[in-house]
Amino acid sequence: MHIKPQSAERHTLAVIVDNEPGILARIAGLFTARGYNIESLTVSEITDDNLISRITIVTSASAEVMEQIIAQLERLVPVHKVVDLTTHGEHVERELALVKVAGTGDHRIEALRLAEVYRGRVVDATIASFVFEVTGTTEKIDKFVELMREVGLVEVARTGIVAISRGAQAA
Known part of the structure; x- marks a missing residue:
């Protein structure tokens, strides 16, 4: 290392x-x-x-x-x-994650509530699981994943960071 x-x-x-x-x-x-x-x-x-x-x-x-x-x-x-x-100079960074969460009852309700707070979008749903799409900073996605661990996190797939400079000019 x-x-x-x-x-x-x-x-x-x-x-x-x-x-x-x-x-x-x-x-x-x-x-x-x-x-x-x-x-x-x-x-x-x-x-x-x-x-x-x-x-x-x-x-x-x-x-x-x-x-x-x-x-x-x-x-x-x-x-x-x-x-x-x-x-x-200033730039914008974003990352996308697909987060699979399994659970029933209160865990299911809590997963949906947290996804709403983090502006996560349900892109797949079954009786026993959801796949959420979340975009934002790496820190936001890290926090969302950490919270989902408490309600039934199954797996995560992340895109990696994309970035672009701010303003009218190209980097």
């Missing part, structure tokens, strides 16, 4: 790349080589022709290590742009 140095801070990176085989492995390899964990990773095509993708990476590292990682990422041929949203 890698122990993060005291100066490690959480960073959210937006990496714009050519959508080609192997690029994700090359990018992940840069983090692995330095002994830093990728805490969240999402990838999506962002152009109509499916030729360009956006990779959102959340990791923790010192400012100096992040500068080195960003410089190395920018040198990769299929990488068009790398933006550290954490230092770039």
Whole structure:
């Protein structure tokens, strides 16, 4: 297990790349080589022709290590742009989770009540269970999952963080 140095801070990176085989492995390899964990990773095509993708990476590292990682990422041929949203300015982060909860009676009623408070949406229901869709910050989803443990949490699937800079300009 890698122990993060005291100066490690959480960073959210937006990496714009050519959508080609192997690029994700090359990018992940840069983090692995330095002994830093990728805490969240999402990838999506962002152009109509499916030729360009956006990779959102959340990791923790010192400012100096992040500068080195960003410089190395920018040198990769299929990488068009790398933006550290954490230092770039204000940005919005969201995550989606599907949370399955089983229970009857009071547990079922409490699960529905808590989902309403957290703006969770029922996307599947059976006599004995619900699947809720919850979106928001990582902290909000963590808290929702923690509360659902008390009423019958069965399993959780999470997307990972997506992020975008605030304002009229692209990152």
